[in-house]
Amino acid sequence: MDNIIGDPHAGLQTRNRTITENTSLYAEILDTGIMETCLHAAFVSQLEPKNVKEALADNCWIEAMQDELSQFQKLHVWDLVDLPKGMHPIGTRWVFKCKTDDRHVMVKNKARLVVQGFYQQEGFDYTEVYALVARLVAIRLFLAYASFVSFKVYQLDVKSAFLYGKVHEEVYVTQPPGFEDPHNIDKVYKLDKALYGLHQAPQAWYETFSKHLLSNGFDRGQIDSTLFIRKTGGDILLVQVYVDDIIFGSTNEEMCREFERVMKSKFEMSNMGELSFFLGLQVSQREDGIYLHQTKYVQDILSKYKMNDCSTYGTSITVNHDMQPDKDEKDVDCKLYHGMIGSLMYLTASRPDIMFAVCLCSRFQSQPKESHMITVKRIFTYLKGKTRLGLWYSKQQSFEFKTYTDSDYGGCNLDRKSTSGGCQFLGDRLVSWQCKKQSTVFVSTCEAEYVAVASCCSQILWIR
Template sequence: MQEELNQFERNDVWELVPCPPSQTIIGTKCIFRNKLDVQCNTVRNKVRLVAQGYYQEEGIDYDETFVPVAKLVTVRLLIAIAAPRSWELHQMDIKSAFLNGFLNEEVFVEQPKGFQDPHKPNHVFKLKKALYGLKQAPRAWYERLAEFLLHVGFQRGSVDKTLFIKKEKQHLVIAQVYVDDIVFGSTSDFLKDEFVKSMSSTFEMSLVGELNFFLGLQIKQMPDGIFITQNKYAKNLVKRFGLDNKKHMKTPMGTNEKLSKDESGTPIYPTLYRSMIGSLLYLTASRPDISYSVCVFARYQSCPKESHLKVVKIIIRYINGTTKLGILYSSDTNTNLAGFSDADWAGDVDDRKNTTGGCFYLGNNLVSRYSKK
């Protein structure tokens, strides 16, 4: 906790002032957690002092809170571009990132319990920079980081605002931002080192190294390509729903199976069903083999029946036997963009609508896929 407060001092986050009248004073609390690696080993014990932002009122304590978030399709696209060019992807983690964002509003917070100034116990902290827990903190941090990257020569993506590109003659650097995690690659070691040096001189880093874990994706960089999987996430998913000891299934669903609303079936409590579907949808980031079946069962979340739950459990039992599967982005391919689409005419049993699906490749490497009706 003392190290966390020292971090505040180094970043000049706040100043101690007398409690102002007629001002909202926001409380603070400590969040303790263990940071784990891919094998679930404890890497670091962390404590975070956060503001109790639920006391804030829109229009009084903050105005705008929107901040763009990295898309998984952009991450896959970056990997698909890097693999055939044999780029080595790296990642950096900015320490206490939100403490670097500048605030446009006047915000006052209580002194942390147990760490009050003994000579000024009734004073409060006036924030100069953002604090974790504030509604506007993510936006303040993104604006600070984007302003810095644009200042050092990067250009912001026109579609994905978390993608930044810097070109110098025939070389370039690509950086993908997800809050305080940044994935980057370059065609030039000099540009890569220059980027790391400029970031380290402005922000305090807690990690700079080879990319191996990002947004729940386990990433293995090899001479013949880049392999992504969600092995850890898949195992936790199966265990979470109590199906880790059940018999494995060979396929997620039958090829000729036609599903319907099953209006005469026995309804079930929807929360469990929706939780299963939500968990499976995130797993499709590296598992296109279950994309179709998961999207089909996602249609019945409003009123799920026992027949739907039974087949969703079959999907999870299939995952239980295939947790190590993922996507290989081969280095032996071209970079031509290609798409494929197919449709099942009047395939929906309930309303006779067409079911369509498709995918896009960069060479032989999958970038995105979709399924709809």
């Protein structure tokens, strides 16, 4: 205990980021545009350790690990016991991450103790593991409605959310590496709450969270079970949850403050203020509407695949692309191709302009060739010239539901299947879009368009 830095019973604390405004240093670094970096550099480690041995040599990471273990003690996550006969303990490991904000400024060192869940045996260590998460289209619908009724959207983050989930199975884990009890080296921890890495952890957290809201007067959405609604008189409070990230808004600011009090009565929260960064989506709430974009993500993937210095194109794909699996062409690295396609697929959450090109390139993932890689790189060069393109949800009165759909006829060069496309609007707010190759070859444009309409109608029913 003498070697622990600080009070182990104290809660997590945010380092002070203030600086006196009347100092010449403040004025100087403000002019150079590196103020945030300077404020954090003295208090946060800039390097992520590769193992526990490296982490234990840095006081910043030692504090981060002690913060994590202090949360375990406060929430009564586990008990040190002897391993029962016939039981097997699951290994644990530390995961170290330097947290950055949407401007790439490093603001926090996060050490998380995770369970090596791949050692768990189904039916013995866990049974049901299904947990609900919000769809990205549900997030866009939430923001579109917020722009229509003109309320602010706020964000809450639950600290170590999975530690609140109750574990119903009998699970034992090894002691944390670097923090073993020297007097009880052969003992293990029996889990009472879930840890990150357990198969059942997301479900346990969602069950705890939903029960708390339902017991405080909220109603769960009948279609989207990650949406919680509370009505008081003519006012409404909406809460959308994606694992441990929560966004909420209300037509009455007092209901927002009441919701915050309800959450803090059971969970340790960090109030993030107005929503600005959520699931990789950057949200700018303005007086005349909400702007949704992924500028930071675009810059990250351009840097990751070394496309920062490339020239730009005005379109994401040529008109007569004529993509086909040419066996005579040279093969490319499948892992690299898959990674680029996966990065672009997530970008379609706010960029419908690249939807068709990305879906087309994803059809050749089994045996990618040089021509396919060239097409993928063209999408990146197109993004280079339009990094800040996004969705604009204006604060205008119309909220009319409109939808459009169409289909080509035998557009695929491989099997002559057609491609369906569709989009849905609330007023002038684009909230949903689709692009998908049909599963059957049709003999007429009428048949192909009927299939496109059927697919679009299913999306319409879900949105309504």
